[in-house]
Amino acid sequence: MSNQSEIHCINPDCLRPYPQPWGNKFCNCCGAPLRLIDRYIPTARLGSGGFAQIYTVWDQKTQTEKVLKVLIEDSPKAQELFAQEAVVLSSLRHPGVPRVESDGYFQRIWSHSQGQQILPCLVMEKINGLTLEDILYQHYPQGCPQEVVLNWLTQAVEILQHLHQRHIIHRDIKPSNLMLRTSPKSSPYQGKEWRGQLVLIDFGGAKQFDKAVVRSLSRSTKLFSSGYSPPEQLIGGNIGPTADFYALGRTMIELLTGKHPADLEDPVTEQLNWRRHVQVNPQLADLLDDMMQEDARSRPANAKIIQRRLAQIHKAVPNKIRPIRSITQIVTFFWAFFWELGRTIQKAVTNLTQTIRKIIALTLRAIAQVLRACLDTIWTMILTCIGTCIGTFIGYVLAFHTSWGLETGKFLSSQLAVLLGNTQPVLGSEMLLFAGAGWGTAWGLVAAGGYRQRRRFLVASLMGMAGYGFGWFILQLMTPKQGSEGLIAFILAAVSLLTLGLGLRSHHIVYAVMAAFGTALPFAFLMSIGQQPSTVFDNFFSLTNSWQGLLWKIAFFSAIGVFISFWLGVSHYLIVPGLRFLGWRQ
Incomplete structure (x- = not known):
């Protein structure tokens, strides 16, 4: 078996060709195919020579390691010389020449958004x-x-x-x-x-x-x-x-x-x-x-003439140079020893310096990325909190201090009373309050512009109102609705629908699940240790048509908005990159 665990992308334009997880069929960075003619897997780059780049490859058919030359020069002369080398080597069978099989020369063709890329490839025996x-x-x-x-x-x-x-x-x-x-x-x-x-x-x-x-x-x-x-x-x-x-x-x-x-x-x-x-x-x-x-x-x-003369030299060399050979070898041995020792020390110091330099650069880059992620998340949390406050206030005014809101609330109350069988009182105006909070939360998240969103204010606002409105409806189905089960059900429904409406670029289900369950987690934890957030939730429903009740509602919805922002940041900077590294691409 190959002792390799990572793959090297041979696309010369790839920005991060190595490492690719073993088993990947396509490059995580550029999307280029990694396996060549479904047989050879590039494992490491050895260097470059002339117009070609050289790699080690694992031959899955023969279970051996070989050498791959990839032509990166597109001039006609370079292509001619490369094809010429393939023809010459495939026709030779001698231990003093690298062996190339009849199908060792091929072209890797890859179609992408910018056109078609053709890379001539030559696989040959690896000489150790x-x-x-x-x-x-x-x-x-x-x-x-x-x-x-x-x-x-x-x-x-x-x-x-x-x-x-x-x-x-x-x-x-x-x-x-x-x-x-x-x-x-x-x-x-x-x-x-x-x-x-x-x-x-x-x-x-x-x-x-x-x-x-x-x-x-x-x-x-x-x-x-x-x-x-x-x-x-x-x-x-x-x-x-x-x-x-x-x-x-x-x-x-x-x-x-x-x-x-x-x-x-x-x-x-x-x-x-x-x-x-x-x-x-x-x-x-x-x-x-x-x-x-x-x-x-x-x-x-021709070579035969040289071989005849070499045969005569082989007979004469041992007797004529033996006295000089001993002294020469002794001097050469000590010179080579100290020269190699100095060279080894120099390489060790150089490698150590380069390693320290790389570690410092990686550390600084990691610190910069962490700071950027933290600032991005904090900024999103602040704007989301502001948006939630504004949306909750607007929803409260519409629901309880306008004739339109009161009429809408009466209509919703009568319809839900019939639907629920009059088993519990229903205040329909609350739905406008919840919809306003959902709109404000979605607006704050989009306005922050974090997590590489496509800033879709309209879609996100509609999904925010629909999610919070649906969560309010679920609350009406719970008995009693002030209970802990109702709180968790509302959070899961509202947050997941709101998140799906954001203009996130990929892994939408992952973001929705992480945001919903992550937001519900703090409340569920408090309930599990017997510290139910009953004060906030009871005041939320009991102080309905009052400015004091408005403050409790703003506090409740703002907390949810802050948690949503935090878990979206965790998903964007930790969870989704980890899934991409494991090969889950969307």
Whole structure:
């Protein structure tokens, strides 16, 4: 099984590509599909190379980890080179070349509001190990031992022979494009030798060649790496297999000397003055110089010629360099040890500094978000309280101090008396009071503009009046209506309907449930411990047509409005983001 628990979005325009919860099919941030052809799951970004971004992916079919290259450059030439790399790698079967299956090249197509996005993808075998550049600068800053370099040269020539027999040239050989494949559970350095299969990577510049074309004067795409590519490649001329031999020779000299080829070039002749920097077998030195001849016709014509010369060098190297080898290895060992120690300490300090900096930034960002949430919620609570007071006052005046309100109250009283069977007195004017309180509460919530609302004053006001009016009707059905059950029933009905009328952008049911039950919770808690809010509720109904009763009603409805604002804030800043993180999107 994969040990990964999070997914990485490969959309180059995604603002927060990582982390995505394991099991998600779509990105929580940009909505892009996360699984590729229903088989590959990107788990981490390794970096970028050329025009592509590189990721590790989990192959659900083979239950193995692989490498994914995603082309993010849309130029025709970049797409041509990317497709060319896919064709070359899928046709090769050699331990020194990353394996690509026949269906490893595909395009991820995603349609969205801004159009259609097409990302060419290439999945290949993941090579565990270090590049020769890493081994050089981490372990041998003064140059690698001759025996080690000779072994790598032999393997590299064997890989090139496999490529050239299939009329493929790599065109970008350098230490960073040669890896030493090792087992993830074992060290590549055993005893005095570096063990492992050499692997040639990054076939983005590889191309097919024809022997007849190589001899002609036709030109090829100008693609080169400074310090390694031959002259004919630098000027964009036609190149053949000997271009790979030139780059490989310069790569081996860098490994032997620990110096970049550009630092060894004579500024006048542009030849490498490298022999005085290291003691090697003369036959090996001659071979490397022949591979780096400026004229391509003076270099070895094919890999078999180089292999024959390497066979002779292998016989001579152990006897001729053994006395020098011991001293060189001792000096190199201590130099590499202290150099690596200093490098490790430097990395540790840098990582610690970066970690502290990130922690401080995250802490400050979290504090800022908490303060913003608190201020937003407090502002909403204040405006809701003001709106509730105004709405309750208007409703009270309409209900008990206008002829229209009194007539409406009588009509509602007579109709409800018939409906309820005259089992209890009904004061219909109270419904206007409740509707006014609902309108004021909804107006205050919308006027505050918090919680990313769509500010819909009319809809929210109508739902507020309907919710509080419906809650009043439920109260009339309760016996007695001043009881605790009536209070809870009114809150649940009124608050849930009011909340559904607000212009919240998503998760409407979650907001309604949280606001309704959260508002009822304080009253239910007081009842559970035997401290029923009877004084407020009794005065609410007993002091009906008086200004003293109005104050009790304002206090009651204002408390409900404050609780609604608080629980909407809790839902918006805590509950809904948590649900989105778990994959519940609306």
